[in-house]
Amino acid sequence: MRSLLLTGAMVGIAACAYSLARFGQPWEVLVLAAAVGLAVATAFALARQRPGPSDAPDSPRPYRETRDGTLEQVLTALPVGIVIVGHDGRITSFNDAAGQIFGVSPQRAKGRTLIESVRSMEMDRRLSATLRSAVGETIEFSYAGAARRRLRLTTQALADDGGGRQALAIIADLTSIRELESLRRDFVSNVSHELRTPLTSIKLMVETLAAGVEPPARDEFLQSIGRETDRMIALVRDLLDLARLESGKAVLQKSAVDIGELCREAAATSRNRAQAMSIDLECSTPETRLVIPADQEKLRQVIVNLLDNALRHTPAGGRVRLDAHATSAVVEISVQDTGTGIPSTALPHIFERFYVVDPARARSGSGTGLGLAIVKHIVEAHGGSIRVHSELGAGTTFVCTLPREGGGDIASDATAHAR
């Protein structure tokens, strides 16, 4: 709804309502209603204009100035892209949000055709159709501009000042929503796969055992069932840990923890596995005690996960080194391997759940795909940070930095430190 002002006096009201069912979001209705309302208001106001004192050349407040100023402000403030194309195919309105979506400044876009400014064949085609037929539509399409985006375009025909036709485009950027949906689908798919694989093995082995199997095959089957069950328990435990850490519900049971001793214990636990893999596992810690306020079991999980990750990606004959040292303000725990390294383009993603650099090898390792995500959350919950340096063919180093003081009170809530 909009009031019509002529030289400061209200002469009428133009209103526009539209069916919510046609649009996915209430703001789209508001935008369309505002735009159509303004267009109708313009036509109405022009029709009402009659010769009179207010139409004199020196009139202080012509209608157009008031209307245009308001419209431009409304369009600029809107969080969705708005493009209006005149009957000649040239852009008459192009707000800042549209500029951000298409990577074109509004000044550069106005007065040009859509294909010159935005260069989307899909949009050009749809808006041309709306100009021709006066029929609007809503579609979702991919836009390959400077960055690839997923957009929802709603078009609608509008009347212009001269009785001709304009086309309005409302563009919503759905890229982040679609990415989140994709992540959720991948997550469900990954969890399902990770659970189904051991369950299928267990089912087959149980069926075989039920049919009657003599020792020693029976013992091997029972051991395999035990291993597969352990794998599922580990996955479910990691999922629950991660869910608790991400939701901020995990409570850190803080106590005075000697980092050096914790590293030595973790290294001792992993040493047998390293020997079996012909990997040299070294542990270097200072002789003096390195005590910080931390959740001992959670920090142990950090070190064990990093060692596990390093061992899985280091070939036989390689070396894994666990190191702890301190400065006056922080304690640093690093795990360095001589493995195959991580491509630089993959580094920003390695702390994501189930992220694997090479999907072709995703099932060959025994990890749950959650280890590094858990590490990052635990370290951050302690008020610390984690960084990684890697070189292809040379190896990878993970460094956790934890504050010596100021990590919070003993037995504090994780969320307080995660923020």
Next chain:
Amino acid sequence: MGRENFHRILDDTQQNVLRMGSLVEEAITRAVDALSQSDVAAADDILRGDDYIDDLNVLIETNCLNLLALQQPMASDLRTIAAMLDIIIDLERIGDHACDIAQITKNLANEPPLKPLIDIPLMAKKAREMLRESLDAFSHHDASIAHLVPQKDDEVDNLYRSVFAELIQFMAHDAKAIGRASNLILVALYLERIADHATNICERVVYMVEGVPRKLKRSVIEFNEVLARSDQILQSSAGLPDPATSGH
């Protein structure tokens, strides 16, 4: 045909060149996405879409020739028409390269992935940026943009050398990888050519705006150098780690 009509048709034809450019840009992006995701349906879609690009090519060429024959345009109008006749050849070839990549996607669909595609999508992104900016230069008749775009060709060429060396290493390590790796080398070569076509478009825009034919500086891949590097890799391949096991 009056001058007003002439300028209307000339303007429409320029819009059609940009429409063709938009379709070609989209085709490159979708082709490399289809390759990364082994999406055969998307690859088929790209192959079908090439007909529309070819139709636009014919329409633009016909309009340009009609304008030349019937209007005897001069000065900047003549240069614009001449530039468009050249630009659509480059766009049509870029569209063909997108189809070549789509065909390779279909060829490799039933093969296990050789490696995660990292440098090839990056090459595609940079080549597409070059194409987009060259069409910006055409759209805005802006020679200053056209002069800058070819400088990015170095980055694409460096990526090409890197992809080439890496894939040769795969082939040296495992003969079964030769088919997949050689197909990916072709993809990288097509993307490198796309960047070259974008540079061609820039040269046409400079001529259109400045009126002087000019060869813009571009990097050249010395294939002898690339092949010599490949020989080195092949000779020392016994000492290299298995490239397929890279990554955490």
